Amino acid sequence: MQKVFSKALIVLFLCGAVVSVSAQKKGSKPAVEKTPVSATSAYFSLSKKTVDFGNIMLGSSKTIELAFTNTGSKTLVLTNVYTTCGCTTVDWPKEPFMAGKSGVIKITYNPTEEGPFQKTITITTNAENKSEVVQIQGVVIQN
Numbered sequence: 001m002q003k004v005f006s007k008a009l010i011v012l013f014l015c016g017a018v019v020s021v022s023a024q025k026k027g028s029k030p031a032v033e034k035t036p037v038s039a040t041s042a043y044f045s046l047s048k049k050t051v052d053f054g055n056i057m058l059g060s061s062k063t064i065e066l067a068f069t070n071t072g073s074k075t076l077v078l079t080n081v082y083t084t085c086g087c088t089t090v091d092w093p094k095e096p097f098m099a100g101k102s103g104v105i106k107i108t109y110n111p112t113e114e115g116p117f118q119k120t121i122t123i124t125t126n127a128e129n130k131s132e133v134v135q136i137q138g139v140v141i142q143n
Contacts, residue, residue, distance in 0.1 A: 040072075040073060040074070041072050041073070041074050041127065041128045042070055042072040042073075042074045042075060042076035042077075042097075042099075042125065042126060042127040042128065043070065043071045043072035043076075043127050043128050043129060044068060044070065044076060044078075044123070044125045044127040044129055044132060045068060045069045045070075045071040046066065046067075046068050046123075046132055046134065047066065047067040047068065047069075048066070048134075049132070049133070049134055049135065050134070050135045050136075050137065051064055051066055051107060051134060051135070051136045051137070052136075052137055052138060053109055053136060053137065053138030054138055054139070055138065055139050055140075055141050056109060056111050056138055056139070056140050056141070057140075057141060057142075057143055058111055058113070058114050058140050058141065058142055058143065059111075059143070060111075061108055061109060061110040061111070062108070062109055062138075063106055063107065063108040063109075064106075064107050064136075065104040065105070065106055065107075066104060066105045066106075066107055066134065067102060067103075067104050068102065068103055068104070068105065069100070069101070069102040069103075070097045070098065070099055070100065070101055070102075070127075071099075071100075072099060072127060072128060073099045074099065075096045075097065075098055075099070075126075076096065076097040076098075076099075076101075076125060076126065076127055077096050077097075077125060077126045078092050078093065078094070078105075078123060078124070078125050079124050079125055079126060080122075080123075080124045081105065081121065081122070081123045081124070082121070082122055083119060083120070083121050083122075084119050084120045084121075085119055087109060087110050087111065087112050087117075087119070088107065088108070088109055088110075088119050088121065088136065089107075089108045089110070090105060090106065090107055090108075090121060091105070091106040091108075092105045092106075092123070093105075105123070107121065107134075107136060109136065109138065111140035113140065114140050114141065114142050115139065115140055116137070116138070116139045116140075117136075117137065117138055117139070117140060118135060118136070118137045119135070119136050119137075120133055120134070120135060120136075121133070121134040121135075121136060122134075
């Protein structure tokens, strides 16, 4: 009698587990691969968001190139690039960049005083991520 009772409990346990798994599957949403928004628009990807100029001699200037890529599927256009001070100048490409193409933004710092500096450059585009902010930093040293 005990064997029959044990077998019945095992069968009930297994049936309950199957019903539970089946209920979970019915209640869960099917896995759907989402298409990223950037697959239908341009996307502006920077190589880095902080640019370290290191040491710069007072009275001289230093230029660094910042790489970017259009990682979206539509054409990317940089519409404006501006800085927080007159000591920083930026040369940026005006032509459109097709999907997968890369370019560079040339950033020049012209120090006016000795000591550490930190400035901001804002890049606006027609991309999904409309603007990106880049920090530049370094130390101006005396000759």
